[in-house]
Amino acid sequence: MSENLEYLLALLIIIGSVFTLIGSIGLYKLPDFYMRLHGPTKASTLGVGAILIASVIYFTLKQDAISLHEVLITLFLFITAPIGAHLMAKAAIHIATDKVKRTEDYHGEK
Numbered sequence: 768m769s770e771n772l773e774y775l776l777a778l779l780i781i782i783g784s785v786f787t788l789i790g791s792i793g794l795y796k797l798p799d800f801y802m803r804l805h806g807p808t809k810a811s812t813l814g815v816g817a818i819l820i821a822s823v824i825y826f827t828l829k830q831d832a833i834s835l836h837e838v839l840i841t842l843f844l845f846i847t848a849p850i851g852a853h854l855m856a857k858a859a860i861h862i863a864t865d866k867v868k869r870t871e872d873y874h875g876e877k
Contacts, residue, residue: 768828779821786814798867800859808852815844 793806819841826834 772824772828776821776825779817779824783814783817783819783821786810786817788814790814800864801856801866804852804856804859808848812844812848816841819844 787810790806790810790812793810794803795806797803797806819837823834823837823841826837
């Protein structure tokens with residue numbers, strides 16, 4: 768494996784780790800459910816996706832064949848995370864989950 772490819776894989780892993788960390792911090796720090804929903808669904812999905820793409824590249828080059836396990840995990844993640852977030856948001860709206868004033872102002876609700 769070339770040195771440039773190793774740098775690319777390291778960069779993808781670092782980017783993935785940073786996005787995952789930011790998503791985790793957002794899940795912990797944001798004040799209400801609607802804001803917290805963005806942390807794991809946006810930043811963490813990008814983070815885990817970058818790590819999985821690095822894994823796909825590494826194992827594809829190591830085995831001289833496409834690593835289907837990581838490809839399937841990546842597809843499953845990118846399909847299920849937005850759908851799960853959408854369903855959780857709809858359920859929260861249905862049961863009238865409390866919002867902080869900033870969320871209400873942002874969405875134009877009074």
